[in-house]
Amino acid sequence: MAQMDTKTAEKISKALSDPTRLKILSEIKKKKNDWLYCVDLYDNINLAQPSICHHLKQLTETAIILPEKEGRNIKYTMNNEVIDDFIGFLQGLKK
């Protein structure tokens, strides 16, 4: 498992520190092994499209979620590796 540096951990923490972004992650989780599409979020989150887009950007820039183009659409999946690396960082904080 990759050793995560402090700056990366800070960015991931920031990405997780917003209710809309946690909601997005829970919507992805709901999809289980399927993908989540933007339209799923427009249906379930009461924010304008540019706002949701902004939050998705935070999550993709930190690679917590991974995007994939599919025609006009973009679909997302959870990136377990980054979450595991972040968990490794947190384990390292403990005494």
Add this chain to the structure above:
Amino acid sequence: MAQMDTKTAEKISKALSDPTRLKILSEIKKKKNDWLYCVDLYDNINLAQPSICHHLKQLTETAIILPEKEGRNIKYTMNNEVIDDFIGFLQGLKK
């Protein structure tokens, strides 16, 4: 292990999303089984006392660290339980 709710996870993420607060945690970690005192932070962090106090408040309010009075001083230790609960929350995000 306690099931952490989303709002708590959001607050913990926010508490972790700042370089000064991560630095404080690493200073506590350095102390191993000893306690960290405020003066340790004044020596190692280049910020005014109220700023450090503000950051310590974020960390104690979320119970990531635990304070204890000792005369005029306050000493801190890491709260492994909260970190483990947060790790549990992160595990739950994975697909």
Add this chain to the structure above:
DNA sequence: TTTACTCATTGAAATATTTGAATCTTTTCC
């Protein structure tokens, strides 16, 4: 009980984040 020490609080400035209307780009379908 006065003085010094340690940490907390207040209030204000600087900076960063969140939000959405308007607009742009890319892709699909006719």
Add this chain to the structure above:
DNA sequence: GGAAAAGATTCAAATATTTCAATGAGTAAA
């Protein structure tokens, strides 16, 4: 090609966070 659909970008307003000088509150030591 032209129109429609799905996201991305720009920009500005609203809100939140970070920082520190000044000051307050509690404790210890003289």
